[in-house]
Amino acid sequence: MARILIVEDEPDLALSLEEDLRRQGHQATVARDGAQGLELGTSSSWDLVLLDVMLPKMDGFEVCSELRRAGATTPVILLTARTQEAEKVLGLDSGADDYVTKPFSLRELRARIRAQLRRGSRETEHVFHFGECEVNFDRAELRRSGQPVDVTPQELRLLGVFLRNRGRVLSRDRLIEAAWGNGTAITDRAVDTHVFNLRKKIEPVPSAPRFLIGVRGLGYRFEDEDLTNS
Template identity: 40%
Template sequence: MRILLVEDDELVADKLVKNLISQNYAIDVAADGQAGWELVDAFTYDLILLDVNLPKLDGITLCQRLRSQGLRIPILLLTAHNSSSDKVMGLDAGADDYVTKPFDVDELLARIRALLRRGSSTSSPILEWRKLHLDPSVCQVTYNGQPIPLTPKEYGLLELFLRYSNRVFSRDLILEHLWSFEELPGEETVTAHIKGLRRKLKAAGLSEDPIETVYGIGYRLKAAEPKQPKSKSKRTKKSKQLSSDLEQQAIDTAINVWQRVQEKFTSRVAVIEQATTAMLRDDLDESLRQQAQQEAHKLAGSLGMFDFDEGSNLAQEMEQLLEAQMPLQPKQRQRLAELVAAMHQELERAINQQNPQLLKIEN
């Protein structure tokens, strides 16, 4: 879960950050209201901790602005004033809850957990999937009563899937929920943590993987109970229409996601092609070389995630050449140009082959 803390007192902020990180939350910090507004505009948050007395833009005004934009992120106010009028003002501005400074950290953490439950698909304090239990109050995961040691990110992944069991999370969305903007890694990091989580759950005795991979979209929690055989009774016209609408929604979502993926692949190849062209003209600067090398690295990981292994291999070879000592030898330059041409062909093949209307589920 990713939290934005808007607090101008460094001592208070430092203490809160340490306690929140200990509970496996990803934290971004803004020292004034305007910076907080800009972060909310740029990133996705599960909850906002908002001080009332802030420079540039006070907490009450920021809260009103967020609500006026239709943002329903849970907001917990931190106020130094204990009068009922100040509390009423904050709640009327759209805050969901408040705590008065100085506050008890354990109480604050409990209020955060309660607010996060409001937006999740379960109201129970304990998140469950069959015999797999996650207790946010002590950050513990157990299966059949036996604890499972997880890294903070593995814990965060499992909590995200359990808390929002009906949602499909793309890798980008997972990054936004579980990493702060200062430590934001590439999408391949998500895949690595998913693999680690699955491995530990299997080692703990889970015979079935609770996490489904939805190709072309991301990941979701598998239904806890096996699907019951369909009844032979006649379905009503209304239920048929509902099913059709849901199916169309899933198709539209898949198409939109796949279009964004295509754009990202294409833009990354464009940077590599630009660097290759400059290299062939003996006009490649260090900044463009580094950017192209980074894009090749990301492309190798993202293509691999979507099972485009050939494209991933091409990108890896590109990355190796772009990492090599400059200037490249004539044969190396020619090979890089060949790889770019091959990558264009591979992307065209992958785009024509991929059908987002058919969502394949990896069990």
């Protein structure tokens, strides 16, 4: 059973989501506006947040950004009637994990929820394997082909952000927030330098990266279909 927060101001939709989640065996709580959603999201522990974009008092983008700024790592699925690509990018850049466009079927939403809950359970693990590398966060250790690799604590934190967000494009601002913290005077160029150094330590051919992929105009993405953790 998962604890799921629904932040939705449309009464009929909120009730439908709440009832369906409970039929699936989950515990569901509804917040009726953005301010209440943020308060509940930061004051309790949740396994997932379903977050409408068009909300009274505070929109979903702002709620999501504030949740991430407060240190919440709970998966967030945005619900919106907006279909423009720019809106989707804005939502993902605010820290959301997925984006579902209204109208949607409950069947589709259930599948998205299951995927995020599976992902959330994996993120509690601390040992990752990809390519010839093994990363053990409990031991603060990086090994390549079985041999220890010198890695700074900051590089390890940054690598952890990438590993726990496999397949997601992360902007430099998002990386700074997640790996360094808010209010840190880190430039985009400093992020690029850390990524460059990480590539030298994990990539078979650093000049042709296989894992840490640059996405022009957006940021970086960690990509490896064979990534495992335990």
